[in-house]
Amino acid sequence: MTITRVENSIFTSNTWVLVQPGEGTWLVDCGDVEPLLPLVEAPLHGVLLTHAHFDHIYGLNELVARFPAARILTTADGRDALLDEYKNLSAYHDSPYRLPDDSHIRLIADGDVLPLFAGIRAAVHATPGHNPSCVTFAVGEYLFTGDAYIPGVKVVTILPGGDKRTAAASVERIKQLAEGRVVCPGHGNQAPL
Numbered sequence: 001m002t003i004t005r006v007e008n009s010i011f012t013s014n015t016w017v018l019v020q021p022g023e024g025t026w027l028v029d030c031g032d033v034e035p036l037l038p039l040v041e042a043p044l045h046g047v048l049l050t051h052a053h054f055d056h057i058y059g060l061n062e063l064v065a066r067f068p069a070a071r072i073l074t075t076a077d078g079r080d081a082l083l084d085e086y087k088n089l090s091a092y093h094d095s096p097y098r099l100p101d102d103s104h105i106r107l108i109a110d111g112d113v114l115p116l117f118a119g120i121r122a123a124v125h126a127t128p129g130h131n132p133s134c135v136t137f138a139v140g141e142y143l144f145t146g147d148a149y150i151p152g153v154k155v156v157t158i159l160p161g162g163d164k165r166t167a168a169a170s171v172e173r174i175k176q177l178a179e180g181r182v183v184c185p186g187h188g189n190q191a192p193l
């Protein structure tokens with residue numbers, strides 16, 4: 001499996017592109033779609049959503065228009081925010097954005113183990129605090145943390161839905177999960193802890 005980071009134009013969030021040759025592609029989060037296209041190997045199975053803040057979701061409508069079979073995997077809180085421009089904060093950035101409906105959404109929850117490719121699975125760990133919809137995905141030796149943990153950066157908890165104490169507990173959980181793994185955060189480069 002190859003993992004490529006694409007830095008998005010809005011708030012320099014990351015989209016991570018996971019390709020297994022011969023088996024297709026999964027994304028972690030989705031901003032700008034155009035730069036993803038040369039990287040995606042069909043089929044594009046879907047998007048693992050670290051959380052439903054605007055800068056991590058704003059390409060989803062264009063993505064599912066191009067790849068109608070793609071699923072969007074998120075929590076119940078994430079679904080609510082994908083359908084609400086205030087909950088995903090886009091309304092506060094003068095660019096209200098929402099999904100038209102939940103037809104592409106598949107709900108996930110803490111403890112789920114998702115088959116991505118043959119022999120490669122994503123374990124779902126709820127890591128709220130930055131936002132209620134935050135999850136961390138463990139995929140082999142990689143850990144996709146979104147904004148719940150960005151190495152060297154204090155977790156942002158002042159946005160609506162944020163909670164400092166919950167975030168601190170999630171960071172402790174993530175640090176345990178990160179042992180022996182490479183952290184792939186929602187902003188910035190990969191890093192060992």
Ligand SMILES: [Zn+2]
Nearest residue numbers: 051053130147
């Ligand atoms: Zn965020």
